[in-house]
Amino acid sequence: MKARGGGRDGRMNVVVLSDTHAPQGRLRPGSSGMVRETAIGVGGSPPWRAEGRVPSVDDVISLDRLGKRYGDRMAVDGLTLRLRTGAVTGFLGPNGAGKSTTMRMILGLDRPTEGRALIGGRPYHELANPLRTVGATLDARAVHPGRSVRAHLLALARASGIGRARVAEVLEMVGLDAVAGKRAGTLSLGMSQRAGIAGALLGDPEVLMFDEPVNGLDPDGVRWVRRLMRSLAAEGRTVFVASHLMSEMQLTADHLVVIGKGRLIVDAPLKEVLAAGAVLVRSPHAGDLALLLAAEGVAVERRAENELVATGAPIERIGDLAHEAGIRLHELSAREASLEQAYQELTANSVEYGSAR
Numbered sequence: 001m002k003a004r005g006g007g008r009d010g011r012m013n014v015v016v017l018s019d020t021h022a023p024q025g026r027l028r029p030g031s032s033g034m035v036r037e038t039a040i041g042v043g044g045s046p047p048w049r050a051e052g053r054v055p056s057v058d059d060v061i062s063l064d065r066l067g068k069r070y071g072d073r074m075a076v077d078g079l080t081l082r083l084r085t086g087a088v089t090g091f092l093g094p095n096g097a098g099k100s101t102t103m104r105m106i107l108g109l110d111r112p113t114e115g116r117a118l119i120g121g122r123p124y125h126e127l128a129n130p131l132r133t134v135g136a137t138l139d140a141r142a143v144h145p146g147r148s149v150r151a152h153l154l155a156l157a158r159a160s161g162i163g164r165a166r167v168a169e170v171l172e173m174v175g176l177d178a179v180a181g182k183r184a185g186t187l188s189l190g191m192s193q194r195a196g197i198a199g200a201l202l203g204d205p206e207v208l209m210f211d212e213p214v215n216g217l218d219p220d221g222v223r224w225v226r227r228l229m230r231s232l233a234a235e236g237r238t239v240f241v242a243s244h245l246m247s248e249m250q251l252t253a254d255h256l257v258v259i260g261k262g263r264l265i266v267d268a269p270l271k272e273v274l275a276a277g278a279v280l281v282r283s284p285h286a287g288d289l290a291l292l293l294a295a296e297g298v299a300v301e302r303r304a305e306n307e308l309v310a311t312g313a314p315i316e317r318i319g320d321l322a323h324e325a326g327i328r329l330h331e332l333s334a335r336e337a338s339l340e341q342a343y344q345e346l347t348a349n350s351v352e353y354g355s356a357r
């Protein structure tokens with residue numbers, strides 16, 4: 001996704017106030033030789049934990065018929081959903097689906113033309129202390145190229161009343177302490193990603209939003225981000241991640257929100273999305289069953305004399321249809337689709353900028 005414009009000072013990082021947490025990471029060499037990598041954890045618990053509050057739906061992001069019109073086109077169209085605490089929610093959709101626009105509206109960087117996006121029950125600009133609530137990185141290259149990462153983080157921290165010690169902590173957490181004095185413009189894309197993540201973690205927020213966070217990272221970095229997201233969610237935080245990398249999302253997300261042409265396509269647990277795949281059926285009367293299923297509108301692929309794969313109907317319905325027709329089954333089993341396959345099916349009608357087939 002592309003981030004357009006910027007927040008205050010043109011920066012895209014939205015950070016939180018807190019300098020009370022010590023890092024828990026262990027340093028170990030990064031593959032680049034310049035980047036040191038830490039173990040997971042942002043080193044603390046979310047503010048509502050410290051305050052003894054029980055997390056409720058009000059602590060998370062909720063979208064209520066959210067819409068954004070550009071000219072005669074709806075970039076985001078009637079999105080209604082809630083993001084869960086203690087979970088990584090993957091945000092998927094083809095190019096131009098409206099993911100960036102949605103994230104920008106949540107962060108108060110774009111104004112909705114319809115509906116609303118709430119954090120903790122309020123729009124971003126009405127939060128008593130917005131910087132204590134959400135940390136986000138929408139653009140890996142948001143740091144001014146002539147500024148060092150440390151200077152950038154110190155400026156963010158100062159503006160938010162965060163102590164210098166916390167800057168050192170987050171630099172260590174993301175493995176950038178060795179290069180923190182270098183000008184941001186000289187850093188690789190992967191290092192810039194880490195710098196963005198450091199900014200997002202700076203204030204120890206309960207809500208984290210990342211846009212393509214593994215873009216440009218090497219395999220070690222990708223694994224590190226995956227573990228970071230999982231551990232942030234395990235601490236009870238709300239993690240919202242937009243990505244085009246299906247294999248990565250399959251490993252990282254608990255829940256998926258898929259949009260296409262600005263509209264909600266799926267808001268469901270990852271497991272459910274994967275299970276909505278194909279059903280394998282073995283039967284001595286596979287031919288009869290194939291005809292029956294096809295007549296019922298179920299897509300059928302004959303794999304062998306006694307074997308077929310059905311898609312487009314729940315496993316229970318296939319079993320019931322076979323039973324009603326008196327067709328003996330030797331196997332009826334759900335075949336988990338890969339997220340890549342499931343995603344392609346879900347978004348088949350929503351791809352606007354696909355290549356010619």
Ligand SMILES: Nc1ncnc2c1ncn2[C@@H]1O[C@H](COP(=O)(O)OP(=O)(O)OP(=O)(O)O)[C@@H](O)[C@H]1O
Pocket residue numbers: 001002004070075093094095096097098099100101102
């Ligand atoms: N400032 C703007 N002015 C006009 N149109 C815009 C503006 N910002 C976004 N759009 C349009 O809104 C639609 C949604 O764009 P958006 O960047 O939110 O999609 P996306 O899902 O993030 O896409 P990608 O995955 O390619 O980054 C696109 O058609 C885009 O061209």
